[in-house]
Amino acid sequence: MENASQTLTPNVNLNHDHILILDFGSQVTQLIARRLRESGVYCEIWPFNDADELKIKAYNPKGIILSGGPCSVLDDDSPRAPTCVFEMGVPVLGICYGQQTMVQQLGGVVEGEVNKTDGSREFGRAFVELTSESPLFKGSWKKGAKEQVWMSHGDHVAKLPEGFSPVAKSEGAPFAVIANEEKKFYGVQFHPEVVHTLHGAELYKNFTHNICGCSGDWTMASFREEAIAKIRAQVGKAKVVCGLSGGWIKRHGRFASRSYR
Amino acid sequence: MRMGESEQVVDLFRNHYNIPLIHEDASELFLGKLNGVSDPETKRKIIGGTFIDVFDECAKRIGGADFLAQGTLYPDVIESVSFTGGPSVTIKSHHNVGGLPARMKMKLVEPMRELFKDEVRELGRELGMPEDFIRRHPFPGPGLAIRMPGDITPEKLNILRQADAIYIDEIKKAGLYDEIWQAFAVLLPVKTVGVMGDGRTYEYVCAIRAVTSTDGMTADSYPFTHEFLGRVMNRIINEVKGINRVVYDITSKPPGTIEWE
DSSP, X not given: OHHHHHHHSOOGGGGSOEEEEEEOOOTTHHHHHHHHHHTTOEEEEEEGGGOOHHHHHHHOOSEEEEOOOSSOTTSTTOOOOOGGGGTSSSOEEEETHHXXXXXXXXXXXXXXXXXXXXXXXXEEEEEEEEOSOOGGGTTTOOTTOEEEEEEEESOEEEEOOTTOEEEEEOSSOTTSEEEETTTTEEEESSOTTSTTSTTHHHHHHIIXXXXXXXXXXXXXXXXXXXXXXXXXXXXXXXXXXXXETTTTEEEOSOHHHHTTO | OOTTHHHHHHHIXXXXXXXXXXXXXXXHHHHHHXXXXXXXXXXXXXXXXXXXXXXXXXXXXXXXXXXEEOOOOHHHHSOBOOSSSOSSOBOOOOXXXXXXXXXXXXXXXXXXXXXXXXXXXXXXXXXXXXXXXXXXXXXXXXXXXXXXXXXXXXXXXHXXXXXXXXXXXXXXXXXXGGGOSEEEEXXXXXXXXXXXXXXXXXEEEEEEEEEEOSSSXXXXXXXXXXXXXXHHHHHHHHHOXXXXXXXXXXXXXXXXXXXXX
């Protein structure tokens, strides 16, 4: 039924600039979407294993974000991003696990913790030191500054793939932020979507607006008009029933042509 | 429904939007079926089933409907990544009115299925809805029945509605309503001894609850001042016949849940 209703109503939101978030199972993936929406960018969250090349190309995102996740890329059968993600010519931002799988898939090396006291694990508040400038930090973080971020990782990137260079380091992650500026591939070890990463929202805005070129045209004002048109197209002159608020008050009539006028 | 709530919703739709809303009062039917039932899960099942019966009946009376409109939100439809159940993803099937569309052979209209809750509030403002409705705290589907552990009687519902209205009124007067995610009163199936005037009383205990949360997944009890709690206690006991003791629930989620049943 969910599918039936989806096919009935084409997703007009895709007329706006949009980003794809591939979910690797992080507890905070939804917060990535919230940060993007807050800056006026439409986005959708898809499970990593329900996103094949055909589907991604049809969606035609202006950029792709790879979320964090509970697995280790060093484990057998751990999830990977579809290869096409790196071949479509769109910017890619990897968060935590997303960074690690990007690094491994592009020929770099990820290492696990040697033991629990070697200092490579970081959970909670941490600081990154900016070693280079990047469009990712335009207007917020400067080279040489130390900035507060939120970390939650055991593994870390040990060797960069070709074309990448380090942008920031932390105590437990020598490559806390990495970039391939030519291909517009970025990876961060921390979680910019949580409020404990100060200026994390600006990082996402830099990625979507400056790097992917999204215009920030997703607003509720535009959604209102489009949603009304969409409902009219779907319902036509047919009857709609709707129950209201916990109780069960309802109305009848030509919903689309009357109630939204 | 809470005190005055049906009237408010009916007024908004009939007078503000000129929508010929049908207000069906089925309280006797619900109360009859819930008579003597105290198990929380049984309560929920009876209420869900009765709701569908009544809804179906009303829809038939107006000659049936082709569509059911419901307020599915994006977090309800995001497929969650599952690593325990094999490579496939778990797909949430969410229906606010469970099973109804299939039974009535209706198609779904879900205008908000791509939106987060805060975007819906923004949309409400775009549509010119009164701020009171936009900011209204969440209210559970089974209604006051699950804010009343034990059996449900019209007498107890009346007591609970009055206490809840006083509590919310004081919260609004103190300017705290928008800081709180959800606040409500619970009527306990326990009577305790008190003294009022020169007489001994033996009446119900009322628990009051207020939580802060950003998403409903985790929650903390709201740190009211003792002075505020004292004022609420005073008004509830003075104004509501049937309650002689008020307690404040300080349980966070987890380990508790926001609602009591």
